[in-house]
Amino acid sequence: DDEESPSEAPNPVSLETVKTRSNQQLHGDEWTELLELDSSSESDRGSSSDDEEEEEEGIGAGDVTTPLTEFLSFKQEAALGKPLAATEKDMPGKLPVSPLISVMSHLISFLEHYSQMQRLQEKALEYRAKLRQEESRRKKQLRVLKRAYRQRMRDKLNLIENLEGIICEQQNIMEKLHNGMKVSSACSLYNTSPVSPTGIHRLVESVNALQGERTKLREEIVDLKQEVEDREKEKQQLACSFHLQIQELKERIQGREEELNQLRTETGVTDSEKRIQNLTVENEGLKQSLSVTQGLLQQLSTISTQPSIILVKENEDLRTKVHHLESSLQEKVEKLMHLEGQIDVLQWRKEEEVRRLDDSIRGLQLSLDTERMRPVDIQYVTKTVEVESPVILKSLAEAEDRNQGLVEQLSSQTERCQRLEDQFRGSEALTTGLRLKISAYESEIEKLKEELLQEISHLEAQKEEAIKEASECSEQHLHQLREQFSGVQMRLTTLQPVLKNMKTNYNSLRSQVRNFSEFYETAIKEARRQISVAVAEVSDANRDLLEKYHQEMLLRKKYHEQLVELKGNIRVLCRVKPITEQEREEGATATAVTTDLHDDTRLLVSYKGKERSFELDKVFLPLATQEEVFQEIEPLVMSCINGYNVCIFAYGQTGSGKTYTMEGSPESPGINQQALRALFKEMEVREDLWKYSVTLSMVEIYNEVIRDLLGKDSQEKLDIKLHPDGSGQLHVPGLTSVEVSSFRRLKKVLLLGRKNRATHCTNMNERSSRSHALLTVTITGTDLTTGTQTSGKLNLVDLAGSERVWKSGAEGERLKEAQNINKSLLALGEVIQALRAKQGHVPFRNSKLTYLLQDSLGKGNKTVMMVQISPLEKNVGETVCSLKFAQRVCKVELGPATRKIDSVTQLEL
Template sequence: MFWQVEELEVKLLDRTREVERLRSELGATDLEKQLELLVVENEQLKQQLKSWRCLEPHNIDAAAKTCNCSHCPYSQDAEKMRRELLHSKSQSQQRERSLADLEQDMPRKSPRVDSLMWQLHDSTHQQEDYGQWQGEAEHKPTLRSKQCEQELARQGAAPPRVEFVTQTVKADPTDSHRALAEVQTKNVALQEQVSGQRQLLRELQTQLHESQRNCAQLRTQVRVCDLGAPKSLNTYINTCFQILVYEEELQRAQGQLEVEMQNLEEEKNKVIEEAFMRAESQMKAVHENLAGVRINLMSLQPALRTLTCDYNSLKRQVQHFPYMLDKAITEAKHEICQVISEVSSTNQELLLKYKKEMNLRKKCHNELVRLKGNIRVFCRVRPISQDEKDAADARILLSFDSDDDSILYLSSKGKVMTFELDKVFPPQATQEEVFKEVQSLVTSCIDGYNVCIFAYGQTGSGKTYTMEGETDNPGINQRALHLLFSEVREKAPDWNYKIKVSMVEIYNETLRNLLSESSSAKLDIRMKPDGSGQLYVPELTEFPVQSLVDIKQVFELGRMNRATACTNLNEHSSRSHALLIITVCGLNITTGDRTQGKLNLVDLAGSERISKSGAEGTRLREAQCINKSLAALGDVINALRSKHPHVPFRNSRLTYLLQDSLSGDSKTLMMVQVSPSPSNTSESLCSLKFAQRVRSLELSSASAASRKHENLSTPSSPTHDHTEVDSPPVTPIPLPISRASSTVHKVEESVYRNF
């Protein structure tokens, strides 16, 4: 029995160890199955114990029965054993209850095992996450360092600028420090996680120790039970032995768990160490970058200092700039004033020189005009018309000298006569060419001269064409106004000019204002009441003109007024004198000098002989008036050329009106118009003889005294008005004018014969 009890004790001890091991291994992941197996085996052991219990009383009773003697030492032993057995039974029941309690306690412990398993799982994940994070943490600084390197390379390539360098130097250390701080923060977090894991591990160890303590208590209890257990309970001992086996297995599993935990701990430490190593190497790289940045910064500092110096000097310059600018402006102003004063003095000198030159030029011009004669004679031959070409007696009467533009040849009655004038314009001469020769006279009216330009010739010889021209090819009138405008504009800075225009028609010795509202208004010529002896025409319209539009308006109005007074304008224009009077008043703004010149542009009436035209009645009257005025004009020109003290201006309305423009320093141009038609030969001959005579008289005016004297002895023109107070007998120019009576015819013939 004793050996059975000992055996039972050994089994119980083993069982206790096994239970203790199992208890200590609670919480391990893969021990659940072992625990189940142990529970199953435990059940089997219980079954064996039950069967053993069933057998044991019976054996004991049998033994008691076989040994019924009270004196038998065996019976006493048996009694004792029976008591011990009962005690053991009770203890065994207690142990069963303890085991049942343990079994009941097992499901309660299972959630704890589960939670420990989940914690272990989470720890493993955290370690994995930590490893991943370590990889990211390792990758981020690398990226940042690359960015830093790229940024540094870019800064190196960029031109050194103060602002840019400053910004770059400031930016990189900040970023590196920030990355370092982030890494350090993450390291701290990892440290915290590791410390948490360690804390968890410590808790698990504490729980393990508690479980071991519980197991030890249980073992003590079992040992106590074993001490009182009967040796006969072999099954129970076997069960205890199995329990001890299980406890050993549990212990082994615990050992494995500890090894695994240690491995995990080592792995964790290793991972942490590697992470630290990587972080340190990254930190080192960052520090190296930082050092490189610092070196760059150090190398850039001199440039920065230079730039700062430059900037400061520039700043100083900018600060001083207003003062310097003011100073420079003042100096510039001073210099400019000096230059202006120098220029103005030079200008004054030049102005004086210019004035001297102008006066000289004027004098020269006047001298030239004087040498040429104040009265100049031009001749213009109009082109032959188609009718004239087609005529039966078409011949070429007029010819020109290609080398001398002042010579004209006329073939008449088999003789070739030569006429020398100031200028001869052939038929192909343009309006521009003609005007070019007269423009000096036109501009002299700006200088204050009075100028008269007459177009003289028989009807149809081209007087109106030369003076008025055509719409698209204007004559002297319009061109003269254009020239005056341009000349006045040129002188505008110094001179202020006003140009006024009047248009007058003289028909049958009647003066008509062509620019008035009523075209039939007749004008009179009167002496100025101021005693100056100058003439004026009251109510004569003076139209101020400033532009070409004004000129057009004036000409349009004059043409309209002229047309309304007659039935046939062409015929009427042939029988009347048309005067365009241009007055140019100038005021010198600086000197205050004043000038007043007058340009008279006269389209005379036709000069054909009445004897040829055979006019009667109204025509005769018109012809007489025309002849009278033309003869008067001839007388006046003759008197002027011969420097006669008395000039018979009052002999006609024409000469009376032009008195102030024909006397004194005034300049006169006679444009003799000639028709090339053979049918007009005699008229052309008369006109040319007249022109020749006028010119020869003018050129010989230097020796005119003697001739004047001679001329004075010749009879005056029959048309000369001897009744005029101021018209002493003068030698008239033998104008080829018509005569209204037979006596006139005779005189006319004698006049022509003189040529």
């Protein structure tokens, strides 16, 4: 529509021409229009008329001589007095015209030109208006077209969406079908059906193609049906004609037979007659074969010939074959007819011959009857019969051969027909199978469609129900809300007067508060003034009190230390283990150890018939509780917080209650837990004036090897070294030292150490009996007022069993263990002895245990030896040994304990 014929095109004036012609006359919008049209006019320029172009060029050319210029030049020349060369030149041979006339004529021509120019301008304006109209028309058309196009696009999109929906449905159906059926090459097309949305177009194409194919196939099937019906009709017609022909042949043969029979009855059997009989028999055979062929044809006609897509070609072949068969049958029938004709001729000849013979016989008989027939004539007749008979026989033999050939051909044709029939049946079976499958598919699709529709209807019903329920619910809710709203409104109306009252009350309260705040401010100012006065007064008194408190504390410490010193810096306590239930059941007797109820420092042991008396710092009876034991050593333990090193040993034979005394049980905790609890308690009391940090380490000494019980690897062997800072202090490199802030945390660390000790021993009791467990608590305190620092150490040692295993003839590992235990305990004894004797050299390094405890065992430290003894008769030997050791230690005098404090504090003390 956009393209217009040249005849309908607007005025093809070129843009350049218009520009040059009336550049100043054109407005801005006109220019834009022209510029827009420039491109279109460019194309149309070629089709513009030549005349108009010439006109435009004539008007636009500035250098062409116009009448006005001519006149002006003439006038100029006249003024200058020049000869009118131009006029003379223009009109040669004419008289010179007066200048006025010439000017007038020029003027007239100029006016003419001018009017012409005006006309042209009007024309141009007209064209322009037309152009505008045309353009608006085109724009409108374009808009309409655009709208239509958009509508079409929308329709197409909707169509595509619908198609996609249908395709999706089909895809689902096909998928279901695929799951159910896995046959047919047609299905294989669907097997490739894409599930991904990107393959939808491919699916659309394939489904469309399939649908197209299906419709094509249906059409083809219909055509083929029609064709087959036509062919069947033709076949039936042909069969009918065959039938008729055969009937005719039959009738004719029958006629001939009858005739022959008549002849036979009339003339008797001759050789030629025999031949004729044979021929008749052959004819009979032929007839039979014909009837067979006829039957086949009938069968063929009765066979259902509904075609299928796959068998179209085969049907074609069959048709052509049938056609060939029909034509060959036709030929054979023709041949048969020809043969019949020959037979007729022969019959006729024979009849003629017979007639002639009859006539001659009759004549001969007549002559014989009348005048006796002559033998020469008889011979002649016989000869003629004999001469003619071979000819007849030969022709009959030929006919027989032909008949034979025909019979063979017929049999081969019959076989071919049979084969074709078989093929046809096979193809028919295939067709029916395919048809059944197609019908099954169709029924399946129908079923699925029905199911889908049922599902959709069911869903719709559900949806409606849900909507109904929702609407009912929302209505109820709305109703409730409305009721609530009305209730709230009612309450609001009732509350409004209350609110008014409250407002008035609030206003009065506000004014009261404002007044109160002012009063409060003045009161606070007064209080502050009074407090500052009081503080000034109190601070002087406080300073005195603080000083008194410090002095009191120092005195308390002093007296405490004096008390400890009075008691002795090495204290040997003895604890007699009670008899356990198990021991009682075993019938153990406890008559070896007796205690003095009036003297808690004496102990009597009857050993080897003698009664030995042992004097110790204190003897705890079997009924003594854990608390009682701790109370006795508490002052010593507490001195640790003041910067003293304290060592508490549990010594005794295996099973004498060392671990019980040191660690205790969850129900009745031993010295370790009680000591630490008391220390933390004291630290809490002092926290206003002192700041403490507590670190903990746990080691096990087994077979003279130190192992860290709090380290990551409790199997790692540690060693004792001098501190690298040159202080002469000992330290164990790699030993884990855990800082604990509370007693609860400390308990956890203790549990961890005990667990680590348990992990690397097969038998806890066995191992604990032969190893020393050392728990070291280091307490560092800082006096917050003076800045003085103290550092005390509490060593809690659960020693290995002191029994003399090595004496009982132990061997191997057991002997080595016993030797090591003995060595360390002996070393401990030697150290204590050296200290007692105030020897210059104390052999701390003789065992790992004494070396490790060097800074806690030496002079100026505090030591508690808790000797555990068993009251049982059987253990009396070990009990005596333990007590002897204790007695030795008891005699050691460590001298006054020294406190680990800096010089400033020492001067104060």
